[in-house]
Ligand code: IPE
Ligand code: IPE
């Protein structure tokens with residue numbers, strides 16, 4: 001397992017919850033519910049993995065507000081429930097939780113739950129689970145540039161990388177489920193040299209076994225970083 005490329009930061013665009021549900025004749029919300037269980041399973045797998053230090057999941061984009069109000073409300077409640085129910089997973093598996101994105105748009109109760117979970121898990125070191133919530137890659141970059149300008153710091157690659165909200169900024173492997181092959185405004189800066197993997201599996205059907213297979217493929221890829 002230690003051969004091949006190292007895998008420290010994994011990022012996942014979880015897509016296909018709605019189509020998964022539709023294919024089963026269920027409401028879209030059922031797909032989101034099952035999807036939340038998969039986040040838990042994949043996070044546990046990552047915590048047990050020797051190399052993975054952080055896993056970043058795209059849970060809600062700045063564009064997802066365009067969905068029907070009822071679906072947005074459901075997703076907000078699901079997130080609150082997820083964080084509440086996962087307390088034991090975070091603590092038993094040594095997982096630190098962090099949110100990235102503009103959570104100021106969320107309800108006070110949800111913001112408080114996010115803050116409490118970050119606070120409670122801040123000493124955990126096995127894995128950092130990052131949830132991208134009301135996240136947009138362009139917004140993150142603009143915010144970071146403005147921060148540097150306001151501080152009077154030079155805008156260069158090193159300063160910009162550290163001004164971003166996302167810790168450990170470089171992504172090694174980015175996976176998107178559901179067969180769509182696009183980035184949808186996720187981690188634009190951090191994926192500059194990421195290996196990309198697209199699987200047709202809908203997110204609710206994604207398993208630690210499939211992740212393991214993808215990691216094996218990733219390990220064998222040649223990452224040149226511009227060299228030969
Ligand atoms: C991903 O599944 C979950 C979120 C974006 C919140 P979708 O809800 O986008 O599922 P599809 O793409 O409609 O199947
Ligand atoms: C990307 O999925 C956002 C998340 C996974 C949170 P979408 O389903 O919203 O992306 P598009 O609209 O198909 O690009």
Ligand code: MG
Nearest residue numbers: 015016017018
């Ligand atoms: Mg989608």
